[in-house]
Amino acid sequence: MKVGLTARHNLDEALEKAGSILGTIEDRAEVSVELDTASALGVEGLPLRDMSGLDLLVLIGGDGTILRTLHGLETPVPILGVNMGDVGFLTNAEPQGAEELVVDLLDGFDVERRDRLQASVRGENVPPAMNETVVITSEPAKILNLEVRVDGREAEHVRCDGMIVATPTGSTAYAMSAGGPIVDPRVDASVVVPLAPFKLSARPLVVPGGSKVEVELLRKGKRAKLVVDGQFVRELDEGDVIEFSRAEEPALFVKTWQGEFYSKVRQKLE
Amino acid sequence: MKVGLTARHNLDEALEKAGSILGTIEDRAEVSVELDTASALGVEGLPLRDMSGLDLLVLIGGDGTILRTLHGLETPVPILGVNMGDVGFLTNAEPQGAEELVVDLLDGFDVERRDRLQASVRGENVPPAMNETVVITSEPAKILNLEVRVDGREAEHVRCDGMIVATPTGSTAYAMSAGGPIVDPRVDASVVVPLAPFKLSARPLVVPGGSKVEVELLRKGKRAKLVVDGQFVRELDEGDVIEFSRAEEPALFVKTWQGEFYSKVRQKLE
Amino acid sequence: MKVGLTARHNLDEALEKAGSILGTIEDRAEVSVELDTASALGVEGLPLRDMSGLDLLVLIGGDGTILRTLHGLETPVPILGVNMGDVGFLTNAEPQGAEELVVDLLDGFDVERRDRLQASVRGENVPPAMNETVVITSEPAKILNLEVRVDGREAEHVRCDGMIVATPTGSTAYAMSAGGPIVDPRVDASVVVPLAPFKLSARPLVVPGGSKVEVELLRKGKRAKLVVDGQFVRELDEGDVIEFSRAEEPALFVKTWQGEFYSKVRQKLE
């Protein structure tokens, strides 16, 4: 089995755990260590993008590490995320016992497929979102004027700080903060949640995962940004229409009991 | 084409419109008039349950009339609901021009399929719900203690007035009142929304349409009811577990532009 | 100092703690034990209503016990509530160390005054509410049609399951469940929160504590109830107007560090 290994670079415990996992599996699998992690561990490494044909990617860190890694992967690889972060909603393993878990996975595992969202502006794609893509005011506290269309139908017209379009996976992230529902990741849907809508009647919207959602920047002179998973930022122009649809490539996660959705909701969010 | 016709009995305008539609189509189609409507109009009629092989059911009334009619239908029939109610979220035509619309439909129409929810208690089914089934305290303002499980996993444990399990169609009805999201009827999902949860962290939940949702009455001595679409009521006992799953028979609606979901949300709810 | 003592009758730990407190202070103060508590402890007792001139009332139980006791008091007495309930938001002491705390109080204490709400229907007062008075549908899941007026001005017109009018003290009880804000008990205000409003734009309302709030039952044929603090129930009639104003007599609580508002919010509600 070909296994990739990467860790959050600025966190000693994450690097230490990476070293321990490497020590445990290096004789049982073909392990590639990501360059920065490798140099911290004093072993040979190569960039994530150059690891091809991986069967499993072991990642030690938090949600931010997973989101950044997903943005860096060329093709989908099943991820085991060992939680070393504040929340770790995307992770599916706890640090304690992670070595044994990885050894078990070398005998095979089930994979959970999670759809991602693809946004595009003026025909150009931004990186696909695991959690959400947000259209947001560039000047904090300055309101935007947005129209939302679902498969060509006007669904909302609202003045607000921004509009979140999230996957079910992202329903427990920024969309939740803005008042959105919690969506079981098995539901084929996207969640559209306005950020601070200046309208009493605004409400989160759940639309088909395969639908085309458009968000249009209506009023001139307002500056806005597109932010993907809190990682990638693109400036928007007046009148821009941002189109959202299902991304071609999903993300893949190893199925574990620690990654079970409802127990994470109860443990990490309440 | 075999057409059924029924109207809200206690509303003169509804009966009048039914008479006008009957006059317009009786020479062009085989029309069966529902018994009470028929007696009000002074024509021959038969009970809804005895109309077999209908191609279309024309119904004049509001959401309550549609919900009651759906509970009375043996097999699914495509419904054209002509709005004579307060809200009419389930209707798909306005009274003005309804005669011409029905004539047009005699040449054929598209059908929209809407899943319903089946609840059962101790192995006994209650009528399937078009909008929602609610587990609710029998004594207003007396709190229940409920556990919600989704496909066997504990998803929520909360003291509350009740728990709503709704279809996407019902997301704009009682579930909306309790703070649930608006769900596009094309999404294959159910919405689980607590009624007045005594817990800051309770949040609406969107689960797969095909999942099994269980609601358990945890504490002894509390009296509760099951209410289906605000029409059917069944008393519950201590320790009862109410199971929800997709109903075998969906409801069918005629596709019309007046029935388009997002324009109804904007017109009827804001 | 004249001290009254009462406990939740159906809870052994509460009665035991009452006995222990009685043993600790009976030589240092003039103690009257409430009749039912007394008979459980095997001592002499008298009904709460016959205890006059109390300087302090020690109560062992939960919020329900405090609410019931307040409804039974003829004149305001400073309360020390020792928490033996599920939540105990109204209590201001924990069981451990309660004996020492009561001894300390015999040397004097500060009193916190909490306004209550007085509701009346057709000129007749119901008992004043410490937490809230609710106008609520008598048939669960059957909607009411209500108008709310504040000092004569129409503030809301909404179809809903009910309307909660709460004190700041009650803002962490039923009003919170219905989506209301958390109100510091020092704010001179009432909170008006609709229960399951069938209207996207309904929102909790904070009005002056001294204002007159009226809730009118608009549509005929709907049965509704008035429920005070979950304890007292009165049937309402068609067209009834329920008037709310500040109650003449406030409730009094002993000021303790365990009763501090914000630490209770963080500990008991999150």
Added chain:
Amino acid sequence: MKVGLTARHNLDEALEKAGSILGTIEDRAEVSVELDTASALGVEGLPLRDMSGLDLLVLIGGDGTILRTLHGLETPVPILGVNMGDVGFLTNAEPQGAEELVVDLLDGFDVERRDRLQASVRGENVPPAMNETVVITSEPAKILNLEVRVDGREAEHVRCDGMIVATPTGSTAYAMSAGGPIVDPRVDASVVVPLAPFKLSARPLVVPGGSKVEVELLRKGKRAKLVVDGQFVRELDEGDVIEFSRAEEPALFVKTWQGEFYSKVRQKLE
């Protein structure tokens, strides 16, 4: 009577209405026209700050114009705001008939006093807020880590986009967008509402108008801003504690029936 007159400069209708009001009252009162408005009207003018001893300030524009004008006034003057904006929640007169209304006011009027909020950082005051002061992330979609204290007590600790501290007047502005309650302007209180809190249990808080609210920027390395009424912006530093208290000078508004609070809520927000 000494009357000041100012209008939104970039709106022809506002300037036209100002000219019409000037023509109607210039023989009946001592009118000072604000410099920019004056030059647009071709009359003599003087800066707002140089108008002393005004009995009434007539302002034609929207909420933004009123907020900017309040920030420019040295001493409180009763304001008549003639609505030429999108919302006009702060205005108290409609354009039609405004001339006659102003003439009537020359015979006297009642004044409504509205408290403002004073924020300070490191001992330096920012301009007092009529609506709200917001602590907000400088980088859209990057979360802050904030602690809120009320009179020295920790009330909330939350990761969020920002924290709004609003007056009752501002409860229908940005605080409403973030999910806050509607607060009658006669209530002596402030509203504390988190912006997109990453926590299911966060809830709006209503605190005494006279209390000291502190918001502390907890985590290092995050950039934040203080924004007053959407008009004034100040950069914040790591570890800054922002203190909020009642401003010394309130704002004054002419009492009119068009300015009645509940009718504005129903007309402008639903």
